[in-house]
Amino acid sequence: MQLSNRLNAIEASPTLALTATANKLKAEGKDVVGFGAGEPDFDTPDYIKDACIKALKDGRTKYTPVVGIEPLRKAVVDYIKRDYNLTYKPENVVISTGGKHVLYNIFMSILNKGDEVIIPAPYWVSYKDIVMLSEGSPVILQTTFESGFKITPSQLESGITSKTRAVIINSPSNPTGVVYSEEELKAFAAILEKHPDIWIITDDIYAKLIYDGRKFFNLAMLSEKLRERVIIADGLSKAFSMTGWRLGYAVTMNTGLVKALEKIQGQSTSNATSFAQYGAVAALNGDLAFIEKMNKAFIERRDYLFETLSKMQGIRVFKPAGAFYIFPDIAELSKTAKFKQLMEKYKETSVSKAFSAALLEEKMVAMVPGIAFGYDNGMRISYAMSLEEIKKGMVRMGEFVRALY
Numbered sequence: 001m002q003l004s005n006r007l008n009a010i011e012a013s014p015t016l017a018l019t020a021t022a023n024k025l026k027a028e029g030k031d032v033v034g035f036g037a038g039e040p041d042f043d044t045p046d047y048i049k050d051a052c053i054k055a056l057k058d059g060r061t062k063y064t065p066v067v068g069i070e071p072l073r074k075a076v077v078d079y080i081k082r083d084y085n086l087t088y089k090p091e092n093v094v095i096s097t098g099g100k101h102v103l104y105n106i107f108m109s110i111l112n113k114g115d116e117v118i119i120p121a122p123y124w125v126s127y128k129d130i131v132m133l134s135e136g137s138p139v140i141l142q143t144t145f146e147s148g149f150k151i152t153p154s155q156l157e158s159g160i161t162s163k164t165r166a167v168i169i170n171s172p173s174n175p176t177g178v179v180y181s182e183e184e185l186k187a188f189a190a191i192l193e194k195h196p197d198i199w200i201i202t203d204d205i206y207a208k209l210i211y212d213g214r215k216f217f218n219l220a221m222l223s224e225k226l227r228e229r230v231i232i233a234d235g236l237s238k239a240f241s242m243t244g245w246r247l248g249y250a251v252t253m254n255t256g257l258v259k260a261l262e263k264i265q266g267q268s269t270s271n272a273t274s275f276a277q278y279g280a281v282a283a284l285n286g287d288l289a290f291i292e293k294m295n296k297a298f299i300e301r302r303d304y305l306f307e308t309l310s311k312m313q314g315i316r317v318f319k320p321a322g323a324f325y326i327f328p329d330i331a332e333l334s335k336t337a338k339f340k341q342l343m344e345k346y347k348e349t350s351v352s353k354a355f356s357a358a359l360l361e362e363k364m365v366a367m368v369p370g371i372a373f374g375y376d377n378g379m380r381i382s383y384a385m386s387l388e389e390i391k392k393g394m395v396r397m398g399e400f401v402r403a404l405y
């Protein structure tokens, strides 16, 4: 039976696939250390769960408006005002079923066939595939370890063509943990202000997971001129440890876009789960003590990983300033004779895939290959797991790397 050609353009999510493999090995009784997961290892705080349970008991079990319940749209507005000093109205907000769904709705709403979307690499795995599902063309701006995995203003400018419809900025970044500074973003704003037909999507899902006293900025905060064209894509998955709840939101001043998002969502998922939305109200209106506690643990793990990876021969790494990923570069290591043998053994042309396959088979350590994020010389390590488990994984990785010399 026929399947749509649409599927040929995209790949299954490699991060979800690796997590599934690691979980399968665990279920078989293998002692796997899984660095693949893209979700905090903390439970959702009780005050959020309680609000959801109350909503269920109160009978909040029916359809809600497609764009979300009014208290949640208002909570998003208040949260963005309180934490980022940005003024929006509830009618600027659309609630969807997770951050990924928000991005899916956005690209489906703004792209026509062949429209270009600028995506800095390393990028979050799904950007490229969602753009392609929406019949757009991803334009990848490649960065390197040397450039600190950041695009430059001139790189951004040179990526813009008459077909460019959107650019996506993700800071803090998945997979690198890179955070753009206020000055760097202002330089991007100066360029984008000259191109009035380009949407700016700011994926702020890691905005709250930011370290070392750094401040979060997005382009809506930094340019009045761009405000009308900036679409904030965010969600509760990471900051509130609510990945399974599937709650995200788009915020835009553009009323035409709000209607478009509502139309697309109204013909696919309708509303996000009713009682989950009530939990989200409690999350956004609550204080951020939970996040501070979580960040403390993330910083401790990041520091340990940074120090440990820095000492490994053939590995280069820099200290991420946000999110819960570290992205070591294995370019030097991949030049050893033994690494070359590894490539042959696994019949791989991708160094990160060979590294990932061998590390899993030989040491039972799961890590997502950088090629999935558009950077083959990197490996993504998620540190959303206990320090004890991280240490175990690093001992094994250290042995693995040493054996390649």
Ligand SMILES: Cc1ncc(COP(=O)(O)O)c(C=O)c1O
Pocket (backbone or CB within 6 Å): 038, 097, 098, 099, 100, 101, 124, 170, 173, 174, 203, 205, 235, 236, 237, 243, 246, 247, 248
């Ligand atoms: C950069 C980025 N954006 C968006 C998402 C989507 O998150 P969710 O759909 O779980 O809300 C993720 C999740 O991994 C992410 O890393």
